[in-house]
Amino acid sequence: MTAKRIFGRHRAAAALLLLTSALTTPVQAETLQGALAKAYASNPTLTGARAGQRATDEGVAIQKASGRPALDVSGSYTESILKPTISFTSPQRTLNAQTQLSVPIYQGGAVRNGVKAAKTRVEAGQAQLRGTEMSVFSQTVAAYMDVIRDTAIVSLNLANVNVLEVNLQATNDRFEVGDLTRTDVAQSQSRLALARSDLQTAQANLITSRENYIALVGEAPDNLEPPPQLPGLPENPDAAVQVALRDNPDIMAANKVREARAYDVKAAKASVLPTVSAFTQAGYTNYLHSLNSSAQDSNGNVVEGPQINKQAAAGVQINIPLYQGGRPAAQVRQSQALESQAIEQAIETERGVIAQTRASYASWQASLETIKSAENAVSASGLSLEGVRAENSVGSRTILDILDAEQESLRARVQLVSARRNAYVAGFSLLAAMGHAEADDLGLNGGALYDPMDNYKRVRGKWFDWDFDPAPKPTATRTIDSPAQNANVPAASMQQP
Template identity: 80%
Template structure:
């Protein structure tokens, strides 16, 4: 009976550890908002997308350049090595300079429509940038919740190993006094070995989650705090779809791309229209006293000229190129129309699926909470019945395993519910920096760069050399699976 009482006390202590290890809050914690702010500021996918958008902005001044005046200056110096034998007026050396100013007057609509297409593509790019932002945030939320989930699972499995170690010790004690058989000892040993294997797998999963977190956020996860409640979740899938059709950035980007393709068609049609330009030319030639004009007194060694006028060009035949270009852009416009419908279909499917996953996860949480309570009650009852000899060691081992499985499934369900809820907000277009109220200083506004460059006209107005914005992670230490008592928690 002494061995039984020792066994019961060990079981009670180990069970208390198993129940509390995943619920203790950290003293100092990183918040989800803080993690999102770090990803917003330094994630290379996002900072790279911003650089790509700045490149798209430059298409507007590039298109505008086609309708602006052009000024060319050419100069040359020539030295005659061998003068023609039959020429008596050929100069020995010549300095020549010529300036030409050309002002486009009419280009058949090519420039005008090209500018409009470029402006619309800027808007499309800004919508795509919003989509990239929401995607990075969704990945960051998933990585954040993965770390919390896997820390809790590691803690639960560690506690389970300790419980089974106590079980094995108590079973050995009871075997020594003849209270149980060798079979009971073997069953305890087998279950402990399996638990140790599950614990090692959980540790590997935690390391993977931590490294993935570093790849997204740029820093190692440190005592992650439980996330806040998600705001603005819809009451039903139809309401979610209506919001998504209006606010989802992928749909907005596809719409803008389709509009831009329409202007591409108009710009291509301009290639068969006449073009009109005004020009001014001025020239200067100096023969450097090397011109022999056959007269005793010599003649002028300098020639100056200037001219102004207009030039009209009427294309009559270009080998079929204009028609091919128009047809090509019409086909691309048709493709953009289909891509807009494709984006709409995809967003509708994503929104409905995310809503269904969110609802299913909420129901799973409720079911798993009941399962945890029932498994704990069952485990307590089996232990009590074992103490009076009506239950075997295997019954206790099975009950402990069921209790562990229920807790692990509850942790996973809570993670899945939160990630699905955030994915639903992202599909609705409401998971961006403005929506989340990130405390990361001034938020990136793509219009600032666009307003800066859209009217630039100077040929030498370069930007500084490119420098990295995203942070590197090569100096972060390799992650481990250590979980202290202050960090283990459920999502």
């Protein structure tokens, strides 16, 4: 058998291996929408942010409580152990009960502004929750695309190792018949060793991506489908910035925090104003026949004095602060400084969103251009590889030329896979910066969407002291039972892009 026929036989075996892998029928796959729906329902960052928002909702009810009536009842029982030596009427024991109702009438605007500040913080928290939602979605999209990219890179490297193994075997066969030298064999062995090292690195990266996917989604990735096209991407960065300034939730949240701080200043100023409240109180004292008080009736008989005392009163109380050691002024200045901080933070947030939007747009555009270049490189390197192999078969190319062409072809395919991942992630990040990457925008089909207004409407008017919620239970799913991930790739992905 000639050397050319030996080499041709091994090339045919490698091509058959790739063709068989490409034609393998894939199993049922996971979609990006399904992954986002799972993250939306069970990601602990998102479920924890929802719980934090429910805590913020209670601030309105807490502030309203300061303007509602307060009713107190107290009671005591006293047993005298040692009576005063100079008192002959001190009771041995006393049963006492008192009740007081206080109704605030005017609090200097503290309650009104406190409620407004709390409501504004609820609006800020809802905007922050939207931002958290889009951040989790962005991370999930990146993890989804990382798994697809790293799976493809492992497949490409594994196919490259298989081809280099075939090349090495062919080189050895040609060396045995005297068609090649020991140097050609050593070059093939070196490239195969490097390819195996690259494969191990790619497999480690794939395992890392799969574990990160589990941490975000809660389930292991299972044969992920290619993602759908991203809708609503802008034509230029200026259009993207205009949308972001209007719809980005981080900007909305920062502006609401600034408004809340302004109400805090007004509430702090109320501490120097008069307060008016109405009150009523009643008392009941029973000496349990231990009060030594007696009197004579009209017939001269000694009778026991009263053993029960009752009292009731009602009135209006006004409190006019004259001097409080400088505390009110310090509290107002403190609130004003915090308002100033919130103003600066709103500008900082706006700057950051503008920079993020422009950077995401530039990254998206650059990745699209990289895809075009990489596609051309893949096409050209493929033709080059076939040409070098054909020329080698007639003796005009060396084994090193084939190895270099195979390495160039692999590098172009890896670059194409990475560019596709980068373009999609950058595009989604751009939508998130514009405020258009929420569950409503993505059309998730995992059931009813979480509406923070439902809880706010439920608790904002509650007034009963014993109206507790049930003990909290975890909403996010744990991943302790998920198996450790490996670098195995589906046979269907064992093909070049």
